[in-house]
Amino acid sequence: xxxxxxxxxxxxxxxxxxxxxxxxxxxxxxxxxxxxxxxxxxxxxxxxxxxxxxxxxxxxxxxxxxxxxxxxxxxxxxxxxxxxxxxxxxxxxxxxxxxxxxxxxxxxxxxxxxxxxxxxxxxxxxxxxxxxxxxxxxx
Numbered sequence: 001x002x003x004x005x006x007x008x009x010x011x012x013x014x015x016x017x018x019x020x021x022x023x024x025x026x027x028x029x030x031x032x033x034x035x036x037x038x039x040x041x042x043x044x045x046x047x048x049x050x051x052x053x054x055x056x057x058x059x060x061x062x063x064x065x066x067x068x069x070x071x072x073x074x075x076x077x078x079x080x081x082x083x084x085x086x087x088x089x090x091x092x093x094x095x096x097x098x099x100x101x102x103x104x105x106x107x108x109x110x111x112x113x114x115x116x117x118x119x120x121x122x123x124x125x126x127x128x129x130x131x132x133x134x135x136x137x138x139x
Contacts, residue, residue, distance in 0.1 A: 013064030020057035049097035089118030
């Protein structure tokens with residue numbers, strides 16, 4: 001009897017890929033659908049959100065892949081937690097801009113600075129992970 005392969009979904013990798021996919025879609029929508037109707041300030045803000053989302057999608061995917069490296073289970077969990085903070089920070093930062101500028105929900109812009117702060121905290125977490133990294137698969 002053949003042993004069935006087990007698949008483990010790497011949610012960080014999956015969500016990072018979705019962030020990348022949606023950033024490309026939002027960028028195309030903004031450039032081809034909104035550029036004619038937006039003033040330059042709104043268009044610039046939306047394209048900034050798209051750019052940040054694209055950069056952080058790549059970083060989140062890299063962290064999802066890094067969680068499978070030969071590191072301790074504890075470190076793998078810390079990397080996943082850091083990635084989750086980057087996900088949330090990107091969602092607040094870019095999402096706040098999208099909601100306020102594209103969909104006309106002005107109060108959503110209040111999320112943007114919280115997203116920025118969360119992204120800075122995430123970078124600090126990543127730096128901490130880097131200086132405390134241990135290469136072994138034991139916990």
